[in-house]
Amino acid sequence: MLKTQNPDFKKTIQQKLKNNHFSHLIGFHLTKIKAGSIEGEMKILHHHQQQNGFVHGGVASTVCDIVAGFAAFSLVSNNEFVVTAEIKISYLNPGIGKKLIARGWVLKAGSKIHFCESEVWSIDGKKKTLIAKATASMAVVSRK
Numbered sequence: 311m312l313k314t315q316n317p318d319f320k321k322t323i324q325q326k327l328k329n330n331h332f333s334h335l336i337g338f339h340l341t342k343i344k345a346g347s348i349e350g351e352m353k354i355l356h357h358h359q360q361q362n363g364f365v366h367g368g369v370a371s372t373v374c375d376i377v378a379g380f381a382a383f384s385l386v387s388n389n390e391f392v393v394t395a396e397i398k399i400s401y402l403n404p405g406i407g408k409k410l411i412a413r414g415w416v417l418k419a420g421s422k423i424h425f426c427e428s429e430v431w432s433i434d435g436k437k438k439t440l441i442a443k444a445t446a447s448m449a450v451v452s453r454k
Contacts, residue, residue, distance in 0.1 A: 312346035312416055315387040319345060322388070323380055330376075338373055338412075340380065346416040348380040353409055354432070365405025365432060365441065374399055374428040374444035377414025382424035382448035385416060392424065395449040405441040407434030424448040 316322055320343045327333065327340060336358065342349040350373065352358075360366040375394055382392045414428035430442040 312385055312419055314345040314385050315390075316384075318388075319343075319384045323348075323384060326380075326383070332372070333376060336369060336372065338376060338410075340377075343380075343384065345384050346381055346419070347414070348377045348384065349411065349413045350377055351409055351411045354405070354407060362404075363406070365410065367399075367401055367442075369410075370401065370405060370430045370442040371397070371399050371444070373410060373412040373430055374414070374442060375446065377412045378426035378428040378444065378446040379414070379448055381414040381416050381428075382419075382426055382450075385419050385424065386450055389453045390450055391453065392448040392450055395423065395447045397444055397446040399442055399444040401442050403432075403439050403441045405430070405432040406439070407432040407437070409433040410441075411438075420450075422450055424450065 338352040340350040411431045418425045426446045
């Protein structure tokens with residue numbers, strides 16, 4: 311189990327989410343907040359789809375980035391934050407369905423970089439399909 315440096319990380323993340331305007335714009339919200347692990351979901355709407363009716367790759371990449379970033383953020387101290395230094399995403403299946411579920415976690419927490427992974431699943435009735443998987447490096451930045 312990963313150790314957080316902020317005992318109030320859940321409250322801190324909930325406060326940060328209020329100002330995460332892009333998450334609100336696409337309708338993505340967090341459902342589980344644990345130290346080093348985050349989950350969230352969103353309804354798939356028409357404006358999330360590309361020309362063939364699949365979830366747009368940019369949407370999948372965005373939610374991978376959000377959950378990996380907040381997973382990393384859950385471990386840092388109150389005078390630090392994280393930013394995405396690098397992300398690599400693989401698209402595995404078309405995103406078809408009514409909802410997306412995303413999960414992100416920290417593989418290794420470092421003093422300057424947290425190495426993370428994330429996955430996005432589409433839900434179509436009872437069928438759950440892995441549509442994207444990402445690896446990300448989250449840079450730990452001190453507040454001045």
